[in-house]
Amino acid sequence: MDGKRLSVSGVIMGRVITVTSGKGGVGKTTTTANLGTALAMRGARVAVVDADIGLRNLDVVMGLENRIVYDLVDVVEGRARLRQALIKDKRLPELCLLPAAQTRDKDAVNAQQMIDLTQQLRAEFDFVLIDSPAGIEAGFRNAIAGADEVIIVTTPEVSAVRDADRIVGLIEAAEKGPASLIINRIKPRLVSRGEMLSVEDVLELLAISLLGIVPEDETIVIATNRGEAAVYDPNSLAGRAYINIAQRLAGEDVPVMAIPDQQGVLDRLLSLFGRRRT
Amino acid sequence: MSFFNGLFGRKRDSSAELAKQRLLTVLIDDRYKLTPEMMAQLKADLAEVLQRYLPAIDAEQIEVTLSRGEAHDLLKADVPLRRAAEPPSKR
Secondary structure, three states: OOOOEEEEOEEEEEEEEEOOOOOOOHHHHHHHHHHHHHHHHHHOOOEEEEEEOOOOOOOOOOOHHHOOOOOHHHHHOOOOHHHHHHHOOOOOOOEEEEEEEEEOOOOOOOHHHHHHHEEEEEHHHOOOEEEOOOOOHHHHHHHHOOOOOOEEOHHHHHHHHHHHHHHHHHHHHHOOOOOOOEEEEEEEHHOOOOOOOHHHHHHHHHEEEEEEEEEOOOOHHHHHHHHHOHHHOOHHHHHHHHHHHHHHOOOOOOOOOOOOOOHHHHHOOOOOOOOOOO | HHHHHHOOOOOOOHHHOOOHHHHHHHHHHHHHOOOOOHHHHHHHHHHHHHHHHHOOOOHHHHHHEEEEEOOOEEEEEEOEEEOOOOOOOOO
16 A cells, blocks of 8 residues: 556556445445545645536535536546636645536446546546545446545445445455445444444444544534535544544555544533533 | 443444454355355255254254455355254264
8 A cells, every 4th residue: 555656668657546335324435535635635736626527526525616617527538627627725726626417417437538537637646536426327437437445435334344245245246346445424422332333343243454544524414514524633533534544555564443423521611611622 | 331342342233243253244145145045045055964964963953154365365154053852872
């Protein structure tokens, strides 16, 4: 996982990583936005690509919806050059978004076009993160077509884990594996009461390697409302979790972040006085 | 409560344990097209074959499980044998 690969001409090429899940609504887009931002905060050149053609969302999560001129389909169909379509992040000049088309459907691109696009992107960026659509059909297949690595996002719920297992099988069959796993929206108190699948349960069921875990955290809602990644907020536990995942993704030898099981003493005192830190 | 769960392992009837067991069944079905009915039939057939060689087998107690590994999944059968009151006499 050192991530530096050389092209024929000896240029260092970036890693193409697809974020997918099977089930919708488990946090793919939030994960893509936060990992992309966290990697760019470390100084990497990062492109985040919205591959959910027709259901554009990564732009609003990143607060870049007002800057879109061209989109992924415009690039693929030759109406715009890649550089024209890439939108620079508001804060991080090394972070760029390639938005999805909103008025087309998933059949507007094919797998070979996605492979060609990722080849162009990896020559310019250290990391290319692709936000996959939900489902197991053409949109998903296009999203993984050019990927070197695949990250599966799931939540500790039966439906999400079941769909994640389907994706594990499809990624193996497409020879894009082994995928790594992010378990999102963990509620530690529910886990400790035995009323939510634990990280260990999910890993035992899916039998793939764990990239990271993210707690359920209302700061994600607030950050999304503002169009800012949660990784900017030092008080966001989920933001800190994404920074931990970005470190691991970048090859740093750090353990998976532990999620505090209970409110700390300070939090309890603060909540007594009507204040909350998170 | 969570203190005791931590000490003695999760209660068998917790909703998380139930979710895990249900998922295990569903994932086996999804991956191997092995329904719970087929699993029951597999157990019965297994018992029948094994009893030809080992009459001490307690067919009711056979447990067949599929566990998942990174490289491959594992089909495992636990076959308890009734301990004979006296060892079989040697001929």
